[in-house]
Amino acid sequence: RNGRFVKNIAPASFSVLEDGELQTLDLARHEAVGATFALLIDSSASMSRRLDVVQRTSAALADHMGPLDRTIVAPFSKGLLAVTGPTNDRATVAEAIGAIRSRGGTAILDSLVQLARRLPESDGRRAVILITDGYDENSVSTVDEALATLKEARATVYVVAVGGVAGISLKGERVLRELASKTGGRLFLPANEDQLQVVHAALADDVQNRYLLTYTPANQKHDGRWREISVKVAEPEYRVKARPGYFAPRPAPVRPAIEFTATDPSGAY
Numbered sequence: 001r002n003g004r005f006v007k008n009i010a011p012a013s014f015s016v017l018e019d020g021e022l023q024t025l026d027l028a029r030h031e032a033v034g035a036t037f038a039l040l041i042d043s044s045a046s047m048s049r050r051l052d053v054v055q056r057t058s059a060a061l062a063d064h065m066g067p068l069d070r071t072i073v074a075p076f077s078k079g080l081l082a083v084t085g086p087t088n089d090r091a092t093v094a095e096a097i098g099a100i101r102s103r104g105g106t107a108i109l110d111s112l113v114q115l116a117r118r119l120p121e122s123d124g125r126r127a128v129i130l131i132t133d134g135y136d137e138n139s140v141s142t143v144d145e146a147l148a149t150l151k152e153a154r155a156t157v158y159v160v161a162v163g164g165v166a167g168i169s170l171k172g173e174r175v176l177r178e179l180a181s182k183t184g185g186r187l188f189l190p191a192n193e194d195q196l197q198v199v200h201a202a203l204a205d206d207v208q209n210r211y212l213l214t215y216t217p218a219n220q221k222h223d224g225r226w227r228e229i230s231v232k233v234a235e236p237e238y239r240v241k242a243r244p245g246y247f248a249p250r251p252a253p254v255r256p257a258i259e260f261t262a263t264d265p266s267g268a269y
Helices: 045-063 092-098 110-120 145-152 168-180 192-208
Strands: 013-019 025-032 035-042 070-076 084-087 123-131 155-161 209-215 226-234 245-247
Touching: 013 025, 013 209, 035 045, 035 110, 035 192, 045 092, 045 123, 070 092, 070 110, 070 209, 084 092, 092 110, 110 123, 110 145, 110 168, 123 168, 123 192, 145 155, 145 168, 145 245, 155 192, 192 209
Parallel strands: 035 070, 035 123, 123 155
Antiparallel strands: 013 226, 025 209, 070 084, 226 245
């Protein structure tokens, strides 16, 4: 309940439901994995007075990356700006963060869509760390479109809300909370820079650890539909954060075959 990762949960404690139907687990284990951390950093004009805080926050998050992790630095305003990475070179990450300058309007949802489409394939987790004040006045994409793209990319969104010139947007906070919860992530609302240190440690611990659950779905239809997943544990004091589902495989394309015979005017083949 305090947001700390819980290790050593017994495999028998887990249950998985797909579209409300209980599934039979093949495997359940805890593992520490490498992750791709995509730092999506709001560098719009509304963040100009807090840019130094944003840069320090981004740099501190990068300091928690382990040897198996890779980092992407992606500043944005009305869209993605110069993207650096993925890389595990700390000097490169620090230089990219230090080069960020605030300017222009804000398009949070559009930038999320653009970044999700550029995330590299990875066996580990893909975590988008969105650092913003929540004001989005330029996006064309809807929340549903952004969520669909993030789900396709198997990306989890973690939001660190940092108040800009006008504080944190109340409407934006609701959107940010939805983006985090529906991708299996979390929303952090640190009141000051001292609390940011707690956020950094909790976020890195959350991303770098996971339980891997595998099962063969009872529904074997290849229909390309969204399958909703619910993961539960027996201990009532624990809270589970997991991606809410997956898209089933699409059916194979139909490849028609045509057989024919050809004859000349006299009827000969």
